[in-house]
Amino acid sequence: MEFRANxxxxxxxxxxxxTAGAGPAxxxxxxxxxxxxxxxxWIVLLILxxxxxxxxxxxxxxxxxxxxxxxxxxxAGKTETQQVIDKVGxxxxxxxxxxxxxxxxxxxxxxxxxxxxxxAQNGDKVLIYSKAGKAVLYRPSTNKIIAYSPVNLGNQ
Numbered sequence: 047m048e049f050r051a052n053x054x055x056x057x058x059x060x061x062x063x064x065t066a067g068a069g070p071a072x073x074x075x076x077x078x079x080x081x082x083x084x085x086x087x088w089i090v091l092l093i094l095x096x097x098x099x100x101x102x103x104x105x106x107x108x109x110x111x112x113x114x115x116x117x118x119x120x121x122a123g124k125t126e127t128q129q130v131i132d133k134v135g136x137x138x139x140x141x142x143x144x145x146x147x148x149x150x151x152x153x154x155x156x157x158x159x160x161x162x163x164x165x166a167q168n169g170d171k172v173l174i175y176s177k178a179g180k181a182v183l184y185r186p187s188t189n190k191i192i193a194y195s196p197v198n199l200g201n202q
Contacts, residue, residue, distance in 0.1 A: 126148065127145070127146070127148045130148055130171050130173065130184065130186075131146065131173065133184070133186070133189065134171075134173060134182055134184050134191065137184075137189070137190070137191050138182065138191050138194060140173070140175070140180075140182070141175045141177070141178030141180055143177070143178075144175055144176070144177045144178065146173040146174055146175045146176075147173070147174045147176065148171060148172070148173060148174075149171070149172040149174065150169065150170070150171055150172070151163070151166050151167065151168055151169065151170040151171075151172065151183075152168060153168065154166045154167050154168050154170070162181065162183065162193050162195055162197075163183065163193075164193075165183075165192050165193065166183060166192065166193075167185065169185075169186065169187065170183055170184065170185050170186075170192060171183075171184045171185075171186060172184075174197065175197075176197075179196050179197055179198065180194070180195070180196060180197060181193075181194070181195055181196075181197040182194050
């Protein structure tokens with residue numbers, strides 16, 4: 047027992063302070079956190095609930111916006127056309143100044159008698175530039191240009 051000058055008689059000597067993690071009876075930081083969580087479990091539950099609601103709300107708003115875009119057929123078509131133009135534009139120089147017509151090959155057997163579609167497969171995309179007089183046959187599955195040729199549409 048140590049003697050302190052400002053102690054009153056009958057009071058025990060003050061215990062020395064223990065630092066975090068010091069000694070067997072010391073509280074480490076993780077023990078302090080666990081103690082706080084045990085006493086304030088409802089705060090943790092509230093924070094997790096708020097985070098969950100924010101996550102679900104973001105997903106709902108994002109999905110709603112995507113569905114709104116897809117409900118409008120002209121917007122959905124432009125989106126697909128623009129995606130194909132971007133992909134094909136990386137492979138070959140495309141005519142500028144006009145928006146092409148996009149078509150999809152659904153039955154390649156019916157088109158085999160035409161030279162342009164000789165190597166076509168179902169699912170291939172055709173970009174037709176009527177003003178520039180060019181047509182591009184593109185295969186999305188392999189990301190390759192199958193055919194690129196001039197086209198004469200006449201007065202149609």
